[in-house]
Structures are given as structure tokens and as C-alpha cells.
Amino acid sequence: MKKFTNTVMAAAVAGLFLQAPVCAGIDFEGKAMQLAGEVLANPAAFFYDFQQDLEATHPLPPGKWMGFQMGLFPSLLPMGYGNLSGKVRIHPEGRWKPGLPQLDFIGGYWDMVWAKLAANQADDVNEASFHGYYAGAIMSSSVSPRARVFWGYKHSMLKASLNLKKAQDILGQQVSRFDSGFKDDFFIAGLEHPYGMNKWWSIQLNYGVAEKIMSSKVSWYGRHFELGLNIYPEGVLVIHPVWNWHWNF
């Protein structure tokens, strides 16, 4: 009878044998292929992530009425985005009426240097054009003498086109030309808090209405430089460390 019981239990737990799981190392080549595939699937989105790195969506500090910004890393190097952004304060907080927030207009343009070089000098490139711009408005309001919240809107556009003289084999596909573009309207919300003279810590969220994409930025904004971490959950490279230069006056 024990045999009966044992048979039943053995049948019931027939699969309960344990072996150590197979450990796999990191497959860099596979990961690179995967990333390349994601880029090919949507090249505009990939290039747009780098455009977001240079977009100056932080409000002008209190007391400043105009500012310029240039994205250094990864925009200028290594991506080769020659870029310049500007901000101008239309209304300082509380100037026209107590409680009215500060209003800044923002905007910028970039053009890829490598694309121009490739078009001019490379034999197999007919034409290459990668450029984009953004424009918008940011409003900011003090929640305390030192902390501010800000919110705003921006419209971003990117155009990427590449025309090769001869088709190239990329991941099994013959590619001789691609035209791609990106366009979206974003809502922005964030807050900033100073941690020293001319130093602010800020965090912001962006939401693209048409593409329904979200991104976030955490940045340490100083007198002339900004260090940040941009997070694009749906991007190819999810986290972008960022380094920008600005001059506000």
C-alpha cells in the first residue's frame, strides 16, 4: 500500500527536480544588435532624444531677463549637434499683478555637423540633413522665497534625411535612403530649489501629446553649467547624462 501512496505522490510531484539555473553572461554583441534594430525601427525618435538633451526648458533664474544655452554633451559631442538656444523673460513674477507667474519664451535650433561633413566629403553620401528646432513658453511661480514650480509648453520638430549613392547592407536590409521626422507638442512641469548661490536643483517631467511619450530630467543648474540626467523610458538609450553651458543676464 505504501507503494500505492508513493506512486501517487511521485506522480504528483514528478517534475519537482531541481537543477541549478544556467547562468548567462552579458551578451554585448546581442545587446548592440538589439539597440541597432531599435534605432533602425525609429531613427527619428533616437535622434530626438539627443535634441531633448539640448532643449532649455528650465525657467530663467529670478532677476535674469535673457539667457543663451548650448548643449555640450552628448549633443555637440559626440552627436555633432551644433546648437544654440535662447530664453527671454516676458514678464517677471508679480510685475503686472501680484501673483502673476514669470513668463519666459524659449526656443532653439540645431544642425548636425557630421551630416554636413559627410555630405561634403564622403564619396558615398549624396545628401545628409539632420536638424531640428523647438519653441515654447515656460511659466514659473514661487511657492516660497526659494522654491519655484514651473510649467509650460513646447513644440519640437526634427528632420532627418540621408541619401546614399549606393545601397548599404544594414542588418540584412539594403538601405540607400531614409527620410524621417519627428514632431510633437509637449507639456512640461517641474520644480526647482536652490542649494547655493546661483545653484539650483530641478526636476521636470515632459509629456508628448501626439506620441504619448514621457521623459524626465533631473538637473543641477549652476551659474554657467548644467549637469543633468535625462530619462527616456521609451528611448533606445534610456538614460542620458547631460552637460550644457548657459549664460544668463
Add this chain to the structure above:
Amino acid sequence: MKKILLLAFLFSIPAFAAADEARILAVHGKVEVKVSKDRDWAPAAENMEVLQGGEVRTGGDGRAVLLLPNKTRLWLKEGSNIELEQRQSMASRIALLFGKLKARVPHLRRRERFEVRTQTAVCAVRGTEFVVDANEEGAMKIEVLYGQVNTTFTVPPEKGASYMEIAQGRTLEVKEKGKPGTVALMTKEQETKAIENWNPGLAPEQRRAEMKAKEQDRREIRQFAAVTGATENRISNMVAQVKESDLEAGRTLRDVHGNLVRVDQRMMRPESNSMQIVNLVKRPVYNHVNRRFAGSYNTSNRLDSLSAKITFSDNLPQNLSDWPGYFESHDNLKPQSAVIVAANQTDSNNIFAIASVATYDAATDELDDQKRIYYTPASGYTFTDMGNLISKADTTGLDWAKDYPTTGAITDARLSIDSGDSGGPLYQYEAIPFCKLGDCTGNNKLWFAQENFVIDNNGKIKNVGDFTNTSSDPFSILKNSAAETIWYLRKDSAGLPDYSASGDFGPNKNIDLVIIPDIGVAAVQRMLPALDKISN
């Protein structure tokens, strides 16, 4: 000339007419006012007007609030003295002779100016709230709460700028007249002191009542968030506990006959000292492929089940992951009973079941099933009866047979494992003899027959090589494997089990179980950390 003077006078009337006087809104303690330059000091009172050139001073316990014509509010702290130097419609200037004042300057008209002058500097503001602290020696401190203060030093410092713009959240401190000013970020303490209520007549604890109320609101919001989070965690833990003690698994596959099968498994805790595993096998259509033990079992909407319940002498922990440690540390925890029931429940009023019921034997310190199996009669065994069997080990209505006391077990093609090569198919046919009601004489023998297979999800019988010669990980192998066991009760035919259908105990009298390892794997995965801890 007279006409010109007259016109000039007429044009200036609106300016004079529009410039209302400054007014004292509230006073507390010793506050004195000089209504105009040529008047004497008099005790201040509410709604008293102060003209251009007039002064207001507060004593050691005095505080005052003034409202200027441009709607600027001025709060004076103890020991302060101000003079309304200029009070015109488009330009106002207050001289802070000494003491501390807070000014809230509302929106000014386009060319309108408002300034606060100290011994050291002149502060021009627009739409600003700020605090100025100055003494007669020229030391000064400006704290800008909102807006911007443009400061021009009356005596340019030897070093440093003579004009500074102080943005909100910052302070400018000049320690001595003629020395350069230092701009710094406002501290939390400075901010709190500047923001608190400066209205006269308030006790110190009342000054921060508003801020404390806001702090309290923030604290309540944080507490609410914490409580909500804790509640959610508790619910998640409860759900996790329920799930841990109520594991589920399921799979759809094909059995060895090619029938589509849905297997559902559950691990349950019927009572706190018991555990039950149920394996349900559902087939919309059942076509039996005769192998060793032939018969006619085809039917539709077939339901087979295997239920195993074990009851312990003590309550078990709620969390499955705590079981290994609990068993290890509680030597006196004993199983009290075990009931295993395999059943064909296609007809819930005529269930065919084979069961084993074991109870704890203290003498041998183990479960003893008395070498019996229980089986259902020809008809009439219902779902309710089976429920009583599983839950209470109630064998009412069941027949029983005892293990045949010989070694006459017949096996055929027993576990065909080819260990040398790629391996043969994993199947087994087996029949075990029993004596009805323990009477092994005469025609009381019956055979408990089984056909056991290891199959994949397509119903194909697996080989040994499928497990040993593979690069797949174990969990993938398990996901594509199942055990199928088909049970029969066969009459005896000349000392052997009757292989034909006529030797069966009745039509549809087989139990065809497909058992998947999924729930076992899930349970072991849950217990793995504890098992690992014990082994360490």
C-alpha cells in the same frame, strides 16, 4: 507769467489730489508718530494719517503696520524708526533710520517708483516683498522674499559694486558703511522669520500660526500618504499570503491519446493545519487509445481529478517561504492524516474514485494506510460523498481492498529507460494485486492497473534524451513536460489482470490524470530562499 503759474498750479492739482496720505493700520505696544516734520511726537493710533516728512517709531515692545497710498504695506518691528521722505503719486521713498521693517510692495504703475533708504543704500523695488534691517552706524541687511530689490549704495564701497540687484531668496549684508555688501542665499531660519506674521498684537507663538497650519497640512498629507501606502502594503501582503497559500497553476496541452486537455492546479490551506493540492483535468472530448489495458472510455466533457490533503498536528505558518524553517525547527510537528483521492468525475452522481487514507501511527511514527485502497462501488458515489472523503477522511460508501500478500506484481515493459544512448520512450505499465475486503481467498482478487507516461505539450511520449541531451534550461524543460497516469481496476483472470474491457469494473471506469509540475515549481521557488538558508 501769472497765466503760466496758474496753469502749472492747475496741472499739479491732480498730482496732489491723487496722493492720499499714509495711514497707520494697527499698533501694539509703544508706538509714536510725528504726523509731519514740524509736529511733535504723539502716541500713534489706528487710522492716524502720516504726511510727507512724518515719522513713525516703535518702542521696545511696539509694533505697527502702515498702508501707503500706493498700497504698499509696511510692518515695523520693535525699536524701529522710519520717515516718509517722499510721498508723491509716482514716487515714494521711506527712510529707515534704524530698526527692522518688512515691505510688501504691490504692482506699481509703469513709471512709478518705490524706494527704501538706509544710511548705506537706497533699495528700489517693484512688486516685491522684502525685509530691511539697519542701524544708525550704517550696517544693513536686506532679505528679499519675492521679486527683486535694486540697491544703490549711497557711499560707494572701496571695493565691490555700488549697484546690486538682489533676486528673491537672497540676502544682502553690509557690515559697515562704506564696506562692500555680501550676497548670500537666504537660510531656512531667515525665510521663516521673514515670512511669519508681523502684524502687531500677536504673541510670538501666534506669529507662526499660519505657517504651522500649513506645516500641519503638509504633515497630514504625508501621514495620509504613509497610511495609504501602509494599507496598500498590508493588502498586498494579504493577497500575497492568500496567494502563497493558494497557489495556482494551469496549462493547456494534449494528452497521450491526442485529446485537448486543460489542467488546473491549486494549492490550498483548507485549515490552518492542513494543506491540499488539487489537480483538475478537463477534456471537452475524450477519445481513449487502447494500449495495454483496453477498454471503451470515450466520452465528452470529461473531468478527472487528483486531490491530496495532509493534516498536521499543529498550525503551519501563513507564508510558504517560512515552511522549511518551521519544519526544521519543530521536530514534534507530525502529520496526522493524509487523504489522496483520484477520481473520474464526469458523472458527478456516479463518480469512479480510487483513494488512499492514511492516519498517524505513533508506534511507527509514520502515516499508516493499512495497506488498503478504497474504491467506489458500481454506482451512486456522489460529489458530496467525495467531499466528505477529502475533508474528513470519511470512507462511508466506499469499498476497500488490501494489498495482496505475495510478490506477484506483474510488470510489463517496466520503465523503459535506455541509459546508454539517446534513451527510449518514458512509459510504464504496471498492475498491483489486491484482496477485496482483505479476503484473499477465492475470487476476491482485483488488480490496480496503471499506465504511466511522461509527455510533452503535444502529447508525444518523451525520451530520456529529452532531459539529458538538451541545452534548454530546466524550467523550459519542465514547462514542456507533463506526467500522465491512467488508472484502472481490473478483475483477475487466471492470476493476471484482465486486459480486456470486459474485465473492467464498468464502463468509463478509468481515471486519466495529467499532472504538470508547475505548481510544484512555484512552491519550491517560494521556499528556495529558506531551503538555501537551511542548507547553509
